[in-house]
Amino acid sequence: MNIETNKIAGAALSTLLVVMGLNMMAGIVFAPQKPAVPGFDLPSDEPVAAAAAAPAAEEPIAVRLAAADAARGEKAVGACKACHAFEKGGANKIGPHLYDVYARPKGAVEGFAYSAAMKAKSGEAWEAAQLDGFLKNPKAYMPGTSMAYAGIGRPDTRADVVAYLNKLADAPKPLPAP
Numbered sequence: 713m714n715i716e717t718n719k720i721a722g723a724a725l726s727t728l729l730v731v732m733g734l735n736m737m738a739g740i741v742f743a744p745q746k747p748a749v750p751g752f753d754l755p756s757d758e759p760v761a762a763a764a765a766a767p768a769a770e771e772p773i774a775v776r777l778a779a780a781d782a783a784r785g786e787k788a789v790g791a792c793k794a795c796h797a798f799e800k801g802g803a804n805k806i807g808p809h810l811y812d813v814y815a816r817p818k819g820a821v822e823g824f825a826y827s828a829a830m831k832a833k834s835g836e837a838w839e840a841a842q843l844d845g846f847l848k849n850p851k852a853y854m855p856g857t858s859m860a861y862a863g864i865g866r867p868d869t870r871a872d873v874v875a876y877l878n879k880l881a882d883a884p885k886p887l888p889a890p
């Protein structure tokens with residue numbers, strides 16, 4: 713190493729130190745003020761009742777089904793395929809196969825190890841309203857279910873998926889009329 717490279721290295725080093733120092737000072741001067749409670753403040757003149765108002769009510773599933781599209785539903789089930797087979801004769805994976813699931817009794821696929829929560833509901837069938845409720849939030853609809861899936865938030869997308877699931881049958885069942 714000659715003197716020239718030492719000078720360059722020294723200059724680089726001191727530049728680095730200056731930048732780091734500035735950074736720290738900026739951090740102190742502009743330290744973000746964290747609110748005591750995370751979130752954001754509502755304007756204080758907002759009536760409390762309005763802030764706590766319930767979200768807009770969802771249309772009943774029968775009404776949403778009237779405008780549903782099974783082809784859109786088919787596109788929306790990509791995430792399900794990690795766990796479910798949809799085709800006729802499909803194998804059970806992490807979840808049971810879903811061919812002919814519409815109006816099938818809950819937890820009825822031979823050889824699939826359902827949760828106790830699902831088995832307890834074997835007297836019910838997967839009609840539109842049940843599928844809609846389960847797919848919205850599986851764990852809330854059926855506490856104890858082993859389906860590790862957050863749910864489909866959009867009401868119209870859920871209707872599309874229900875319409876698609878109904879199509880997965882040799883003879884699709886009639887959907888509820890609005």
Ligand code: HEC
Binds near residue numbers: 858
């Ligand atoms: C991480 C894996 C996983 C994903 C993703 C998943 N499921 Fe499931 N699903 C399961 C398991 C496991 C069960 C069985 C639940 C139980 O026994 O409680 C199940 C059960 C079901 C059932 C009841 C079937 C029966 O025979 O009673 C339906 C309907 C269903 N899933 C639909 C879906 C749809 C539609 C999607 C996508 C929107 C989806 N699932 C995403 C794992 C999954």
